[in-house]
Amino acid sequence: MARIVGADDSWLDVPRTLAVRRRDKIKEWIGQPIQWLRGAGDFVRTTPGIMAAMTLIISVTLLAAGIVTLTSTDARRTSYQELSQTMEPASYAAHNLYTSLALTDTLAVTGLAEFGSNSRQEQTAYLEALNRAALAGNETAANASGADELMAVARANQNLPTYAGLVMAARMNVRAGNPIGSAYLAEANALMREQLLPAAGEVFRSSSDRVQAQLRNLTMPQWWSVGLLALAFVLLVLAQLWLARRTRRRLNIGFLAANLLVAIALVWLSGSNAVAYHAASVGTHEAATPYTALTDARIVAQQARTAETLALVRRGAFNESQVSFDDATVQVEDAIKQFDHSASNPTSREDVATARAALYYWESVHADFVEALEKGDYEASTRLALAPGNSTGEAFTGLDAALTTLIDASRAGTRSYITQGLRSTTGTGVGVLTLSVLALLAIWLGIRPRLQEYL
Numbered sequence: 521m522a523r524i525v526g527a528d529d530s531w532l533d534v535p536r537t538l539a540v541r542r543r544d545k546i547k548e549w550i551g552q553p554i555q556w557l558r559g560a561g562d563f564v565r566t567t568p569g570i571m572a573a574m575t576l577i578i579s580v581t582l583l584a585a586g587i588v589t590l591t592s593t594d595a596r597r598t599s600y601q602e603l604s605q606t607m608e609p610a611s612y613a614a615h616n617l618y619t620s621l622a623l624t625d626t627l628a629v630t631g632l633a634e635f636g637s638n639s640r641q642e643q644t645a646y647l648e649a650l651n652r653a654a655l656a657g658n659e660t661a662a663n664a665s666g667a668d669e670l671m672a673v674a675r676a677n678q679n680l681p682t683y684a685g686l687v688m689a690a691r692m693n694v695r696a697g698n699p700i701g702s703a704y705l706a707e708a709n710a711l712m713r714e715q716l717l718p719a720a721g722e723v724f725r726s727s728s729d730r731v732q733a734q735l736r737n738l739t740m741p742q743w744w745s746v747g748l749l750a751l752a753f754v755l756l757v758l759a760q761l762w763l764a765r766r767t768r769r770r771l772n773i774g775f776l777a778a779n780l781l782v783a784i785a786l787v788w789l790s791g792s793n794a795v796a797y798h799a800a801s802v803g804t805h806e807a808a809t810p811y812t813a814l815t816d817a818r819i820v821a822q823q824a825r826t827a828e829t830l831a832l833v834r835r836g837a838f839n840e841s842q843v844s845f846d847d848a849t850v851q852v853e854d855a856i857k858q859f860d861h862s863a864s865n866p867t868s869r870e871d872v873a874t875a876r877a878a879l880y881y882w883e884s885v886h887a888d889f890v891e892a893l894e895k896g897d898y899e900a901s902t903r904l905a906l907a908p909g910n911s912t913g914e915a916f917t918g919l920d921a922a923l924t925t926l927i928d929a930s931r932a933g934t935r936s937y938i939t940q941g942l943r944s945t946t947g948t949g950v951g952v953l954t955l956s957v958l959a960l961l962a963i964w965l966g967i968r969p970r971l972q973e974y975l
Contacts, residue, residue, distance in 0.1 A: 568974040571763075571970055571971055574759050575963055575964060578752060578759060578778075579964070581748060581752040582782070582960045584748055585748035585952070585956050586953035586954075586955075586956030588744050588748060589742065589745040589749075589785075589956075590953045592744065592745055592949075593949030596738065596742070596796065597942065597945040597946075597949075599734065600945065602734075603731065603734050603735070603938055604935070604938045604939070607727070607730055608935065608938065609663070610660070610663035610664075611724070611728050611731050612931065613660045613663055614663075615728075616656035616659070616660075617656035617657050617723065618819060619815065619819065620656050621712065621717055621720050622717060622819045622822040624646065624650050624683075624712075625709060625822070625826050626822045626825050627645050627649050628646055628705070629826050629830050630642070630825075630906070631643060631645075631646050631691075632694055646687075650684060653680060657677045660723055661674065663727075665726075665730065668722075669722075672719040672723045675716075675719040679715045682711065683711050686704050686705075686708035686711065687705070689701075689704045690705040702833050702834055706834070709826060713823065717819065721819070724812075728808070728815075731934070732812075735801075735803055738941060739801045741793045742789065746790065749782060749952070750786065752782050753782045753783060753786060756778055756779045756782060756959075756963070760776070763775065772966045772970070774964070774965045776966075777959075778963045782956070782959050785951070785952045785956060785959075788951060788955075792944045795940060798940075799938070799941035799944065803933070803938065803941075805862055806862035806933055806937075807930050807931070807932075807933030807934035807936075807937060808934050810855070810858050810859040810862050811927060811931055811934060813854070813859075814859060814926050814927045816855070817852040817923060818924070818927065820847075820852065821848055821919060822920065824844075824845050824848035824849075825913075828916075829906075829913075831893060832902060852879055852919070852923070853879065855923075856875050856879070856926070859872060859926050868926075871925050875919065875925075875926060878919035879919055881918065881919075882915035882919050885904060885914075886915070889904040889912050
């Protein structure tokens with residue numbers, strides 16, 4: 521009877537047995553890592569454990585320094601390449617659009633003012649400038665960054681055919697002897713001043729600002745890379761001191777070699793950052809900023825020349841409300857001064873002197889032109905504005921050529937500094953990573969004999 525009851529009640533023990541097994545497995549899962557951690561903690565408190573932990577920490581720091589340097593240097597190199605191949609050429613295309621439009625207007629007005637001796641050369645120069653403006657508009661549209669720039673370029677491109685049509689109408693009416701020709705010319709000039717030049721100027725300044733912002737960003741040192749390498753160097757020195765005290769040996773060859781390798785990597789990276797900082801900061805100050813100022817000054821000078829000639833076409837007083845000649849010359853002088861302060865070679869100084877002389881000559885002849893115009897002496901004012909030799913036209917041509925030379929020098933300087941910065945990144949990332957890996961191998965080879973002493 522007892523046997524039967526026991527057999528009938530045995531099923532009650534099954535759930536309890538399963539629960540115990542689950543608890544035992546959970547304890548085993550939790551207990552094993554805890555035991556491993558306790559064992560690792562006990563090992564780290566021993567001399568060989570300290571050696572291994574110390575070497576592991578330095579190894580991780582070295583590896584992190586190498587990888588971070590490689591990544592950040594590649595990113596910096598990509599930024600320089602983008603600046604050299606995309607952003608700066610886009611800014612130059614916008615510059616070409618801006619200056620070509622202003623020059624087109626100047627040549628259109630001058631060509632009609634000289635219509636009595638309307639040479640094929642003047643008409644060819646106008647058509648070439650108009651064609652350059654159209655090509656620059658297409659190139660700028662292809663390189664536009666963002667919707668605002670694209671809309672501004674589209675606005676300029678859409679209005680350019682209208683402008684060309686107004687100039688053509690002015691030419692036809694002047695050729696036919698109709699006085700309305702000057703009205704068409706004035707309307708074309710107003711369209712250029714109010715629509716085309718503001719749109720082109722907006723794109724130019726936006727693209728120039730991007731170039732300068734990118735240059736400023738590239739002046740930032742690679743702090744994480746430098747910091748990790750410096751930390752690895754300090755840890756290696758501390759490890760050397762600890763090993764010397766614990767093992768009663770002065771130097772560990774492996775750690776000493778690692779110290780030397782890390783020092784080389786640190787000097788290499790610091791030198792690369794110094795070159796990049798100099799190229800970006802000096803490039804902004806000596807080239808990119810004067811480039812924008814000189815371009816704006818050239819545009820203002822061209823507008824002043826256009827207003828000067830338009831006054832002759834209308835046979836009226838020089839309209840200071842359109843483009844203030846005095847304000848224009850002040851802006852040109854400021855731009856030349858800005859370039860002069862940043863120029864660092866004798867050739868640039870000579871170009872600055874040439875530009876200043878051309879500006880002062882234009883101011884002198886312009887004063888005579890305004891005086892003759894206000895007196896109603898049309899023959900004298902025409903001679904002072906258009907005749908070869910001592911005229912405002914010759915003076916402006918000299919100034920425009922001098923400003924173009926300074927602008928070209930500024931752009932060449934910008935590209936030169938960009939190239940310097942790009943070269944500073946060559947091999948730096950791979951070199952520092954290689955030195956870091958070699959230093960890592962050196963410390964493990966150096967610590968191995970010391971660890972074997974405890975085994």
